[in-house]
Amino acid sequence: MSFRLDWEFFLRDIGDGQTSYLDWMISAWSWTLAVAGCAWVVALVLGSVVGTLRTLPPQGISRLFIRLGDAWVELFRNIPLLVQIFLWYHVIPSLFKPLQEVPSFLLVVFGLGLFTSARVAEQVRAGIQSLPRGQRYAGLALGLSTAQTYRFVLLPMAFRIVIPPLTSEAMNIIKNSSVAFAVSISELTLFAMQAQEETSRGIEVYLAVTSLYIATALVVNRVMAFIERRTRIPGTVGSEK
Numbered sequence: 001m002s003f004r005l006d007w008e009f010f011l012r013d014i015g016d017g018q019t020s021y022l023d024w025m026i027s028a029w030s031w032t033l034a035v036a037g038c039a040w041v042v043a044l045v046l047g048s049v050v051g052t053l054r055t056l057p058p059q060g061i062s063r064l065f066i067r068l069g070d071a072w073v074e075l076f077r078n079i080p081l082l083v084q085i086f087l088w089y090h091v092i093p094s095l096f097k098p099l100q101e102v103p104s105f106l107l108v109v110f111g112l113g114l115f116t117s118a119r120v121a122e123q124v125r126a127g128i129q130s131l132p133r134g135q136r137y138a139g140l141a142l143g144l145s146t147a148q149t150y151r152f153v154l155l156p157m158a159f160r161i162v163i164p165p166l167t168s169e170a171m172n173i174i175k176n177s178s179v180a181f182a183v184s185i186s187e188l189t190l191f192a193m194q195a196q197e198e199t200s201r202g203i204e205v206y207l208a209v210t211s212l213y214i215a216t217a218l219v220v221n222r223v224m225a226f227i228e229r230r231t232r233i234p235g236t237v238g239s240e241k
Contacts, residue, residue, distance in 0.1 A: 009201050010208070021195055028191035029212050035108055035187060036177040036216075040170060042113025047120025052150060054121065055128040069121065076118035082179050085111045089183045108180045116173050123165045127158035160231050167224035171217045188212060 010022040054069035056062040076084070088111040093099040099107075131154060139149030181190035192209040196202040 005204055006201060007204055009199055009204065012199075014198075021199070024186075024195070025188070025191055025208065025212075028186050028188045029216075031105075031180070031185055032174070032177050032187040032212075033216070035105070035112065035180050035185065036174045038109040039112035039116060039177065040173050042109060043116035043120050043169070043173065044166075046114065046117035048124050048155075050117065051121035051124025052128065052155065054125045056146070073118045073121050076114050077122075079115075081112070081115050081176055082182060084115055085179050085182055087111070104183045105180075105185060108183060108185060112173065112176060112179065116169060116176070119169055119172075120166065123162045123169065124158060126165075127162035128154055130161060131157055157233065160228075160233050163224060163228040163231065167221060167228070170220050170224060174217050174220060175213065 053065040088107045139153040178189040
């Protein structure tokens with residue numbers, strides 16, 4: 001028996017007289033990018049805040065912030081992502097009625113963003129704690145407040161250090177966006193499942209979808225590598241390149 005790949009089926013009409021399977025796949029790709037991009041913004045903002053709070057000096061009210069940050073990381077890091085998506089989609093709107101009017105797209109963005117924020121928070125915390133203590137003390141000695149020391153001294157250095165692990169998280173969020181299929185968002189994974197059922201061309205469909213995931217992740221990797229080169233701390237390994 002011989003098998004021949006049939007890529008021309010992507011040009012066939014899906015049944016509405018206007019849209020081809022290729023059009024559908026490109027639309028699904030755009031939904032994947034939208035989910036991943038918006039979730040990454042949520043993760044980066046919240047993760048940076050939580051990670052920073054966990055490095056505050058353990059004095060006074062800072063102890064409360066540290067404990068809240070630790071609880072945030074442990075909560076969102078230890079619950080499977082798919083379970084969190086189902087909680088956001090099925091459980092939380094039942095408890096808070098106004099959320100029933102929120103589109104499923106935003107619920108998935110929040111779920112994926114919060115899950116990833118716990119991982120980003122760990123990276124940011126590690127980046128700040130890797131800096132010499134003298135930098136914090138130097139900022140305070142210059143008359144800067146704790147907030148100003150973080151803003152002008154610690155965070156700019158820490159973010160440059162953690163760009164490589166953040167690159168991994170940015171690529172992971174592309175892959176993890178596939179959980180959106182579970183709440184019927186027409187992203188790449190849902191497209192692949194439905195197109196395979198309708199056409200029985202599973203090999204072509206999954207090869208195409210896999211290629212799009214790989215291409216997207218590689219673009220993210222190159223963009224983050226460019227940012228890393230542009231922001232590399234002078235004097236560190238590789239800064240001369």
